Amino acid sequence: MTTNRVVVYKGPGETAVESIDYPKLELPSDVVSGLGLKKKAPHAVILKIVTTNICGSDQHMVRGRTTAPIGQTLGHEITGEVVEVGDDVLFLREGDICSVPFNIACGRCRMCNERKTGICLNVNPARPGAAYGYVDMGGWIGGQAEYVMVPFADFNLLKFPDRDQALEKILDLTMLSDIFPTGFHGAYTAGVTTGSTAYIAGAGPVGLAAAFSAQILGASTVIVGDMNADRLRQAESFGCETVDLSSGNDLGEMIAQILGEPLVDAAVDAVGFEARGHGAGAAEAPATVLNDIMTVARAGAGLGIPGLYVTGDPGAVDDAAKAGRIGVDLGTGWAKSHSFTTGQCPVKKYNRQLMNLILADKANIAKAVNAKTISLDEAPESYKAFDKGAATKYVIDPHGMVG
Structure with missing residues (x-):
């Protein structure tokens, strides 16, 4: 048999x-x-x-x-x-x-x-x-x-x-x-379109697929953020701009150095619940990326969130996070009229x-x-x-x- x-x-x-x-x-x-x-x-x-x-x-x-x-x-x-x-x-x-x-x-x-x-x-x-x-x-x-x-x-x-x-x-x-549909879903639901600017948080395979998809959708500039130099170089290999989050520099200021302003038209979270704070050796802070993308996305922007968030994480930093409750600055997103798309990509x-x-x-x-x-x-x-x-x-x- x-x-x-x-x-x-x-x-x-x-x-x-x-x-x-x-x-x-x-x-x-x-x-x-x-x-x-x-x-x-x-x-x-x-x-x-x-x-x-x-x-x-x-x-x-x-x-x-x-x-x-x-x-x-x-x-x-x-x-x-x-x-x-x-x-x-x-x-x-x-x-x-x-x-x-x-x-x-x-x-x-x-x-x-x-x-x-x-x-x-x-x-x-x-x-x-x-x-x-x-x-x-x-x-x-x-x-x-x-x-x-x-x-x-x-x-x-x-x-x-x-x-x-x-x-x-x-x-x-x-x-x-x-990962190709998932990355595309992230970029598409964030509203990436002809001539738009996009920030992709995370240069792992899904983040790279989201960045590649943003290019397919017609983005004028795609910026990828990560702390891993090799993964950032991979993003640069197909035409993305990159920001090194291990530097500890302000994300908006790094984006402004590329675009001339600290805001993008669309943002994607391709990291999920194991996110870390900014700076070399930063500790885990699971809401970091969600708060980042709300901060750098302009008013009225879309936020694509293909990054995974769970309801059970035994290794989380605190009891709330172990049940999937993390410190998201939702007021920022509400004030800026952001739209959020989460969950499994269909x-x-x-x-x-x-x-x-x-x-x-x-x-x-x-x-x-x-x-x-x-x-x-x-x-x-x-x-x-x-x-x-x-x-x-x-x-x-x-x-x-x-x-």
């Missing part, structure tokens, strides 16, 4: 690759019992993983900054080849190569019908919305693996039109499962159009985020390198299919 191997959380700072059962066309027990759904999933497919990426959101779990249990399988950025098709799957065939949105969605509930697939009502009994391999997200097996089951496949999967072309561009296309809202840009050679997102291919067995060491600030997007190639 075919085996399966998956990356597993083993405790703070530790992951391992372990063998698990080969997936079946069945829903997780948590979903079945919690929502009263049938166990059998003829609407599902089994994918042989072509590529699966390490995400900054995974790092929150691996650092021990969530309530993820030891043994939690990891991985929600998945691209794969269909190898088994359920009886009720109508439009997919074995051999199709598809992108898997990290949001698991039924395609039938009110939220899905409103294109809000990040908060589907029928895939997680604990709360709206689900994802593969993530804490409190429904018990779905992670995709940093050799094989994975995808439910409601006709609705969820984005099939690439040409297999050979897809494999040729796989390092760009693998970003469609999460990947399906954007992924087809972004795929078309990639296939037309108009979006080299892999180069922008510095994609690097690794084997499944190299994942644990790559998690550690990423945690130390590597300016790299690690792409796992479990079966050696990446050219």
Whole structure:
């Protein structure tokens, strides 16, 4: 029988690759019992993983900054080849190569019908919305693996039109499962448009994808802020301006040196709840980035917040933050009539159009985020390198299919 191997959380700072059962066309027990759904999933497919990426959101779990249990399988950025098709799957065939949105969605509930697939009502009994391999997200097996089951496949999967072309561009296309749509969502909901100026907080892969997306949307100047020199250089490599937050200098003043004024038209938080204060060696201060973007965004601006905020953080700086309550200066945002967009990116809202840009050679997102291919067995060491600030997007190639 075919085996399966998956990356597993083993405790703070530790992951391992372990063998698990080969997936079946069945829903997780948590979903079945919690929502009263049938166990059998003829609407599902089994994918042989072509590529699966390490995400900054995974790092929150691996650092021990969530309530993820030891043994939690990891991985929600998945691209794969269909190898088994359920009886009720109508439009997919074995051999199709598809992108898997990290949001698991039924395609039938009110939220899905409103294109809000990040908060589907029928895939997680604990709360709206689900994802593969993530804490409190429904018990779905992670995709940093050799094989994975995808439910409601006709609705969820984005099939690439040409297999050979897809494999040729796989390092760009693998970003469609999460960070490219997520970064685009951040920039788009912040209101980035032709000629606008934008500030992106964070030069990790999502921040870089947001900066790249802001350029696609027509921004005249994109400024990226971070404390990691290598990541700032990566942002500069595709035309962004940068500000070094480790300097301790005032953010508005640094922006003014670039734009001639301390304000931008749109701002994006691509950092989330593990934010730190400004200056070298600054302590953790989880509201820093949210307060920064309200400060530097002009009146009437939009704020895109794809950075992750959680309701359970055992490693937080105080008891309030452990429950997701942080010191946000909401009065500033209210006084400036800012609009805020938070939550999971609804990947399906954007992924087809972004795929078309990639296939037309108009979006080299892999180069922008510095994609690097690794084997499944190299994942644990790559998690550690990423945690130390590597300016790299690690792409796992479990079966050696990446050219």
